[in-house]
Amino acid sequence: MTNALETKALGTDVSAAFEEFSRAFEAFKETNDQRLEALEARRPVDILVEEKLARIDAALDETKSRLDRMALDLRRPPLGGPVAPAVDEHKSAFHTYVRTGEASGLKALEEKALSAGSGPDGGYLVPADVEGEVLRRLAAISPIRSLATVRLISGGTYKRAVATAGPATGWVGEQEPRPQTNGPTLAEQTFPAMELYAMPAATQTLLDDAVVDIDAWLAEEVETAFAEQEGVAFVNGNGVNKPKGFLAYERVANANWSWGKIGTISTGAAGAFADEAPADVLLDLVHALKAGYRQNASFIFNRKTQSVIRKMKDEEGRYLWQPPAGPGQHASLLSFPVVEAEDMPDIAADAPAVAFGDFRRGYLVVDRAGVRVLRDPYSAKPYVLFYTTKRVGGGVQDFDAIKLLTFSE
Template sequence: MIPVVETKSTSDDVASAFEDFARAFEAFKDANDTRLGEIETRLTGDVVTDEKLVRIDAALDDAKRRLDRMTLERSRPPLGGGADASRDPVQAEHKSAFHTYVRSGEASGLKRLEEKALSAGSGPDGGYLVPDTVEREVLRRLSGISPIRAISSSRVISGGQYKRAFSTSGPATGWVGEAAARPQTTGPTLSEMSFPAMELYAMPAATQTLLDDAVVDIDRWIAEEVEAAFAEQESAAFIKGDGVNKPKGFLAYDTIEDEIWEWGRLGTVQAGGASFPASNPSDVLLELIYALKAGYRQNASFVMNRKTQSAIRKFKDDNGQYLWTPPASLGQPATLMGFPVVEAEDMPDIAANACAIAFGDFKRGYLVVDRAGMRVLRDPYSAKPYVLFYTTKRVGGGVQDFAAIKLMKFAA
């Protein structure tokens, strides 16, 4: 009889969701062990067992997504900024003026505040700045649901781009005796990296009835409406963006085989074929792990999509232990060979010439740049009877340390 893995779709209990996920993984292991036993006995797997494994694998993915969503929702603090507003009269005045603008379109309060602050921002220039509490909440939510942002380093800038210098070659050094001459050495070679901030927008819509309802938390509504749109666009750009009017993703950089790696390119480890090798597939994962220097490896993570993770779940070591293990507790990621696994759906599937798996210390390897200030422009005319809120933020990104990220590339 085929075991059925059920998840409680109506329950909001995170602990219950975690138990469902753990049971789903145990069922997955049992079904996969049965499949492997059939292959050893008959040289092929039973069709019924294969179908059961696919069903359980899908249920495991669903349980993981539900657990992630519930954990994220539970961690969100309320947006009612009473404490912050009481400590900062200017912020309280800005928030009150912003709410008046959103609900009724009256912008005189915001104009006065931005003129007082010598801000160039006005309606014709692209909208009005949202309160700081809303901007912080949007960025915090994006960190929770945008996979690459969550593991990368970030900087908030006030200008249009962030620049930093890096050394392509260090100064010459050497050992000398106590009284020996100290010949002049060559200095370091410096170059400059630039991370421009590009404009990202979302346009949530609301009825005037919703805006007139005093019970509705406008701050929370805006944060919830734009987070999904921003996160979806950011996630794709941080992985495969071409850098034209968007951040440059790490897969858009030139690659080179790791044995001849050079600065400015990402090193690749070859998988040996268009898929994992049939025997000892974990060997290529070990090669990817140890292609990274020890200083980066201690804080490294795997990045892959759901289909790739599904294939790797079946792998075992020489002792029969699964290489992929589920989260040990609530809020923790799954691990692969002891390293966290980040699921990013914009990563390519396992295929010929695809870099389907990334491994590295993304805190040191990838930089996300946020331009301070998120703007909202109210538009009650374009889609009557709905009121549109053209919401923009500026964000950039790119690789800042090419030695910190390695890719697994599948051959043609």
């Protein structure tokens, strides 16, 4: 009953936060209209208007972040519930290990099934439902993971063959000879899974408290640490002991695009949008992507870039950026979803500050099955540390599915 009441209260809070966000956006539009009227009339913009606009802009971002967190909490399933006897045995042994350090139960399971034992780097696998919850939370709060294709693998590396050019084809008459066609051009892509770790700490008092849900505590402690590190790597990672981010690949002007590179569109001004018709380049970016990819495409940029784009209008005076239609949904730009990724660069000379593409086809995340925990009660007394590791990799799998907007001439 308590959970039902808490869920109902949280749903009420989400609705209230969404109404607050909608009111803030209306105030934003009204204030920005005053700024634009002054600019069109070639009058100096009142400093009070600029300050008010900045405050509302910051409030919009803060309210949207709070709304996303509450919507995420509302969607989270409980970790408890009936489980199979073998799973329950593993879970019980794992709880004993986390609370007391007694590992005999997990060692016995290791003898029966290697999948429940320790890895070469030490530690023990967490129960399957805890691992699933960690991955669900990462999918919800890690921007690129939420868009990308995710593959679960059992080995250390995922390999796939991809056709960089299809076989030659053509039309012929009924009686004409059929010329021999060339075969497809294939390339092998390799995505190694690298080790990512977090080290939450707990007091022994917390671990001794039978009321504390150890599964939920562990998932909550590692989700933010994992999501932050993944966010950096999936965008900017160099591929050395970490995933390779989509901004780490070679970039070329879209007119000169070839497989293995990311095509770019330039704004025409160094470190800024063009003075005349600044929004036109966003349309150019959209249409640089082939029609087959646009259907599921999204914009990705950080909060500072969003603050600039949020003020833009089309030729008919309509705002290009639109607020989400409901709690837990994305804002939109030119009718495409907007995903905030704080690891995207700020607007600066030559910076690829805006990405647009079908990231489900364009970017691949590989998760090696198994999240491991090693209990350490000695290194930070009186706290108990939990060295928690997972293996993850990533990289671009379709170079035609992602385009970048660079702020250059």
